[in-house]
Amino acid sequence: MSRAFEDRHGRRPRKLRVSLTDRCNFRCGYCMPEQPQWAPKDQLLTADERLRLIRLFVERAGVRSIRLTGGEPLLAPELDGLIARLRGDPLTAKLRLSITTNAQLLHRRLPGLVAAGLDDINVSLDALEPARFDAMTRTRHRLPAVLRGVEAACEAGIPVKINAVIVRGQNEDQILPMLRWAMDRDLVLRFIEFMPLEGGALWRRERVFSEAELIDHVTGEFGAPVSLGADGPASYYALPDGGRFGVIPTVTRPFCGDCDRMRLTATGALYTCLFASRGTELRELLRGGVDDEALVAHLAAASRAKPDGYAQTGAVERPITMHGLGG
Ligand code: SAM
Ligand code: SF4
Numbered sequence: 001m002s003r004a005f006e007d008r009h010g011r012r013p014r015k016l017r018v019s020l021t022d023r024c025n026f027r028c029g030y031c032m033p034e035q036p037q038w039a040p041k042d043q044l045l046t047a048d049e050r051l052r053l054i055r056l057f058v059e060r061a062g063v064r065s066i067r068l069t070g071g072e073p074l075l076a077p078e079l080d081g082l083i084a085r086l087r088g089d090p091l092t093a094k095l096r097l098s099i100t101t102n103a104q105l106l107h108r109r110l111p112g113l114v115a116a117g118l119d120d121i122n123v124s125l126d127a128l129e130p131a132r133f134d135a136m137t138r139t140r141h142r143l144p145a146v147l148r149g150v151e152a153a154c155e156a157g158i159p160v161k162i163n164a165v166i167v168r169g170q171n172e173d174q175i176l177p178m179l180r181w182a183m184d185r186d187l188v189l190r191f192i193e194f195m196p197l198e199g200g201a202l203w204r205r206e207r208v209f210s211e212a213e214l215i216d217h218v219t220g221e222f223g224a225p226v227s228l229g230a231d232g233p234a235s236y237y238a239l240p241d242g243g244r245f246g247v248i249p250t251v252t253r254p255f256c257g258d259c260d261r262m263r264l265t266a267t268g269a270l271y272t273c274l275f276a277s278r279g280t281e282l283r284e285l286l287r288g289g290v291d292d293e294a295l296v297a298h299l300a301a302a303s304r305a306k307p308d309g310y311a312q313t314g315a316v317e318r319p320i321t322m323h324g325l326g327g
Pocket of ligand 2: 024025029072
């Protein structure tokens with residue numbers, strides 16, 4: 001594989017997150033404003049434009065896995081079709097294909113996703129207590145549908161991971177109930193440190209419930225966990241009674257040195273880092289008739305210029321928040 005995509009730290013893209021829409025049926029406070037401005041429909045990439053970019057990333061950069069995200073990817077009608085097309089194309093047939101979802105529509109969409117060839121699902125769930133859930137997502141009465149979706153995915157034999165963002169003062173009381181719930185169901189649960197990516201409305205350093213605090217909190221109830229090491233961005237821990245959990249400590253222990261991800265927004269901007277202040281705009285190039293070689297040159301240049309990451313740059317201010325970026 002060409003080294004054209006390698007940055008000065010030797011990092012190359014292996015994982016691509018593709019946002020299918022900036023729209024969402026939830027309004028999580030750590031992710032978006034309560035009244036977001038959605039991108040106009042004609043600014044969203046088409047399925048063909050996304051496929052073209054994915055194929056080039058696979059063929060030229062060596063990307064091996066694709067995570068379809070949003071906004072809420074289950075709101076995107078093209079989701080099943082995109083997965084099926086990736087599975088049906090010899091170049092992309094063997095990719096690991098995943099989604100990250102809030103799972104409200106999962107129960108309904110699951111059969112189509114399984115038939116299309118989805119490999120696994122990350123479900124974002126920050127609370128099990130209904131009032132807490134409603135407050136975190138700024139919705140009402142949606143928790144039962146989310147839990148039904150998780151159950152359906154488990155019954156269908158699709159690997160499910162649960163991701164919970166912990167915001168001090170909002171849902172740290174959910175840590176232990178969620179851990180018990182996940183262990184009872186043999187689900188992988190990862191706690192995510194609250195990152196400064198929501199436009200500055202909510203994030204404060206003191207609202208980050210750190211990895212160290214999480215470990216302390218869990219130790220008080222279950223005994224001291226043993227470190228199992230890292231897998232991607234998550235560090236995993238084993239509890240004395242055999243249960244496990246993970247932590248994604250982006251803020252207190254950034255893993256930028258090993259980052260092999262990039263993100264394509266729903267409107268066609270390529271972000272090589274969550275903490276970059278701007279992305280490389282690809283939509284107008286695509287619509288202007290750019291040929292593959294010129295397009296690859298843009299992708300490779302962006303990849304080589306990958307920023308050092310949160311460890312160096314810290315919080316970022318930019319017009320786009322997590323729902324637009326494709327978290
Ligand atoms: N709507 C889908 C979902 O919630 O899973 C996919 C998009 S969402 C932007 C992807 C992930 O980003 C979710 O797991 C969410 O919890 C996480 N996320 C959003 N804002 C965050 C923040 N400020 N800090 C940490 N994680 C965040
Ligand atoms: Fe929507 Fe996901 Fe953001 Fe929540 S985290 S508002 S579900 S995009």
